[in-house]
Amino acid sequence: MTGKILAGVLGAACFALAPAMLHADPQSDLEVYQRFFKEKYPDIPFTQFADGAYALNEQMRENWEAIEEFPPYGPFVDSGERLWAAPFANGKGYADCFPDGPAMQHKFPRWDKEQGQVVTLSLALNQCRETHGEKPMKYKGSPLVDLLSYIAYQSRGKKINVVVPKDDPRAMAAYQKGKDFYFTRRGQLNFSCAHCHFKNSGMSLRTDILSTAVGQTTGWPVYRSKWGTAGTLHRRYTGCNKQVRAKPFKRESEQYRNLEYFHTHMSNGLALNGPAARK
Amino acid sequence: MKGRYAAAAQPRRLATGSLLAVALFSMVLPAGAGKADRAEFDRLHAEAEQARKKADSIGGQWRDTAKFLKQAKAAADAGELDKAMKLARRAKDEGELGYRQASSQKGNVQIPSYLK
Amino acid sequence: MPSKTTNKKTDQTTGRTARQLLPALLAALMLTATAALAGKHGAVIEEGKSLTFDRKKGNCLACHYIAGAVSPGNIGPALAGMKARYPKKEDLRARIWDVTEFAPEAMMPPFGRHKILSEDEITKITEYIYTL
Numbered sequence: 001m002t003g004k005i006l007a008g009v010l011g012a013a014c015f016a017l018a019p020a021m022l023h024a025d026p027q028s029d030l031e032v033y034q035r036f037f038k039e040k041y042p043d044i045p046f047t048q049f050a051d052g053a054y055a056l057n058e059q060m061r062e063n064w065e066a067i068e069e070f071p072p073y074g075p076f077v078d079s080g081e082r083l084w085a086a087p088f089a090n091g092k093g094y095a096d097c098f099p100d101g102p103a104m105q106h107k108f109p110r111w112d113k114e115q116g117q118v119v120t121l122s123l124a125l126n127q128c129r130e131t132h133g134e135k136p137m138k139y140k141g142s143p144l145v146d147l148l149s150y151i152a153y154q155s156r157g158k159k160i161n162v163v164v165p166k167d168d169p170r171a172m173a174a175y176q177k178g179k180d181f182y183f184t185r186r187g188q189l190n191f192s193c194a195h196c197h198f199k200n201s202g203m204s205l206r207t208d209i210l211s212t213a214v215g216q217t218t219g220w221p222v223y224r225s226k227w228g229t230a231g232t233l234h235r236r237y238t239g240c241n242k243q244v245r246a247k248p249f250k251r252e253s254e255q256y257r258n259l260e261y262f263h264t265h266m267s268n269g270l271a272l273n274g275p276a277a278r279k
Numbered sequence: 280m281k282g283r284y285a286a287a288a289q290p291r292r293l294a295t296g297s298l299l300a301v302a303l304f305s306m307v308l309p310a311g312a313g314k315a316d317r318a319e320f321d322r323l324h325a326e327a328e329q330a331r332k333k334a335d336s337i338g339g340q341w342r343d344t345a346k347f348l349k350q351a352k353a354a355a356d357a358g359e360l361d362k363a364m365k366l367a368r369r370a371k372d373e374g375e376l377g378y379r380q381a382s383s384q385k386g387n388v389q390i391p392s393y394l395k
Numbered sequence: 396m397p398s399k400t401t402n403k404k405t406d407q408t409t410g411r412t413a414r415q416l417l418p419a420l421l422a423a424l425m426l427t428a429t430a431a432l433a434g435k436h437g438a439v440i441e442e443g444k445s446l447t448f449d450r451k452k453g454n455c456l457a458c459h460y461i462a463g464a465v466s467p468g469n470i471g472p473a474l475a476g477m478k479a480r481y482p483k484k485e486d487l488r489a490r491i492w493d494v495t496e497f498a499p500e501a502m503m504p505p506f507g508r509h510k511i512l513s514e515d516e517i518t519k520i521t522e523y524i525y526t527l
Binding site for chain 2 (some may be wrong): 032034036177179180183184185186187188190194198199241242246247248249255
């Protein structure tokens, strides 16, 4: 009797779980997303999606290439190099936490089994500082953005390769949360990220051409003329949330880290090319 | 007049409507206009704040809701109660709509058909 | 007694005058009302047009082509031939109020459901769009 009920309950539970599990298949997601853009833009070489909106418009691309001749993010890279080399109070430094050196952006974001959460590069840098008795950096402006710029510069050419380990269901859950965040309609205007960066990519929204979702995470930090400085991916998330009149989340919040996990995964195979310049 | 199927304005109806509205308004005016009192505002403000928090608890808060609440409070403190009530009502609407928007998608996020 | 008679007389006079005047009064009232109506309807359409074009209000041009508009967006379909598409005006209004009721995946803000515009503003925009 009890056995039967238990089986019934278990069966029901499996049934309820099944649809959720069907969704969470990062590998097939990745294929679907990348194929979508390859088919939408048959003339654009896949690697070019890493150039954001500039991949999609010849005129803009020319202006942009001219800017890249005198990169506005140069000073951030130089400052970051000094910060990387400067020892902590205890005599240790970043190199003690990242023994492979600064060319390591492609290892992030990653699932950390011990911590049970997605660790982004920004978070990892702060965890390194705290391990060595230093105060964490603010997730805005210098010195964080400088360090990130240097690391990005050193990591150019490395391929994005976000892994969602199969042996830890919490990793899949984090990926799924990021995916849900991405496709959720938000704010008074009621748009999801996908509304602007999938189907309507390449379209004009006022004076902007909308970039493709795949390739959006390769070039961070980004120097934006509109900001007049370099900023992080999470700063951009904040802006895109506000644009639809939704309250943004905190930088490095669980929501944005999960989003970054999902969002970066879909660009697997593309080469890092940060820091980048944008309008 | 409210709702998605509210009739679009037709000249005749509009005129009758506005005549009626004027009549009604002038009847109500002496009794009620500008008489929102502070206690009423405080109650509405508290409800709006509650609605905002509820939306925020599931990640559904909108961008300007907190700003409207602040502006409402400032207007009330400056004695502009009608303006204050209007802002607080707007914040309350936003709180409720943001909550509905987020809760309707919990566990039910729609993946675009072209990505299936 | 005399005063009473006088009063009665006056009452009768007033009554007659009013009865005679009433149709004329009503006619005059209706005339002005009709004139006002025609003007008012035109004014409603004009207001609807400026709400449609206003970036802080409808901002419909961000996504729709409307004949004669400067640099419209191309995310939604061109707004034209509305009377043919929507014989019933309220069907058009319902789409502006919340297009996702009809096209669940659409990228168009639910102007009515999310109170982006007031009911009155939506009515005026509908009047204008219906002329396209």
